[in-house]
Amino acid sequence: MSTFVFFVAAIGAITGAVGVIALKNPYYSVLSLVGHMISLAALFLLLRAEFLAASQVIIYAGAVIVLYVFVVSYVGDAAPALGQDPGRLAALGAFACGGALVVELFIAVLGSGLQAIGHDGAPYHAGFGTPGQIGTLLLTRFLAPFEIASYLLLIAAIGAVTLARRRGGLDDGIEGDAPVLELLDVLRPRPAATGTMAEAGGSRGMSEP
Amino acid sequence: MSISWYLAISAIVFALGAGGVLVRRNPIVILLCLELMLNAANLALIGFSRMWGNGDGQIFALVVIVIAACEVTVGLGLVVALHRRRLPVDVDELRELQG
Numbered sequence: 001m002s003t004f005v006f007f008v009a010a011i012g013a014i015t016g017a018v019g020v021i022a023l024k025n026p027y028y029s030v031l032s033l034v035g036h037m038i039s040l041a042a043l044f045l046l047l048r049a050e051f052l053a054a055s056q057v058i059i060y061a062g063a064v065i066v067l068y069v070f071v072v073s074y075v076g077d078a079a080p081a082l083g084q085d086p087g088r089l090a091a092l093g094a095f096a097c098g099g100a101l102v103v104e105l106f107i108a109v110l111g112s113g114l115q116a117i118g119h120d121g122a123p124y125h126a127g128f129g130t131p132g133q134i135g136t137l138l139l140t141r142f143l144a145p146f147e148i149a150s151y152l153l154l155i156a157a158i159g160a161v162t163l164a165r166r167r168g169g170l171d172d173g174i175e176g177d178a179p180v181l182e183l184l185d186v187l188r189p190r191p192a193a194t195g196t197m198a199e200a201g202g203s204r205g206m207s208e209p
Numbered sequence: 210m211s212i213s214w215y216l217a218i219s220a221i222v223f224a225l226g227a228g229g230v231l232v233r234r235n236p237i238v239i240l241l242c243l244e245l246m247l248n249a250a251n252l253a254l255i256g257f258s259r260m261w262g263n264g265d266g267q268i269f270a271l272v273v274i275v276i277a278a279c280e281v282t283v284g285l286g287l288v289v290a291l292h293r294r295r296l297p298v299d300v301d302e303l304r305e306l307q308g
Contacts, residue, residue, distance in 0.1 A: 029241055094228045110217065129264065
């Protein structure tokens, strides 16, 4: 039974990965990634990583994919070259690089001297991979990485808001003089009729900057 | 199933992601392909965790998920900033940092 589930999930994961790189429309690529993530979560379950399978589905197939879908629909077809086909030579070169990488990884991993990769792994003991075990490890042995990861998430969130925010004065320098971003730009208050709320609701009733 | 099967799947998915980064020009799809490569690494980490019966590999995979979320946030912020400044959303056109 587990062999059957493994092959179904593996074929699903590889098909999803092929779909991500082969489909022309970025929407379909994102949807294909959802299929890939869910198949991968099934593989995690077969490896007894229950907590990670659940977090894979919730974080990746839920939150991250929602972010992708919103950005794809925001950018839309406005970009002229969105998903344009590369040259035939470039595709062949990438295919050759990918094939070489597969061969190299197979030699490196499967041809290594690791004795245990031919077996089913260590004997299963109750509680392996459960939220309790992960939480115990995170709060004892891996406390420092856990705290650093939370700071990293905070910094990434602030960085993304700073990058994507519309600033007064930066929009002017598209063609002519190059816009310069200084520390003061991050700190000074934004002008009226810009920002997330104004852009979501339109700038009706406000003077255009 | 022996662990080597999972490692083989991980290698194939990683190579597919690397090929996708090389072949596609849309930065959103390139970010998706980076996700594929990180997921392949996660699968290998969890496979090794199962092989040793040790939870450390799962913690590593969890940290990789966190880093992937950070990378997606910043990358998509860049894509939105590009779109707002009417720059082409195409990695071949964005050459100004090349020197």
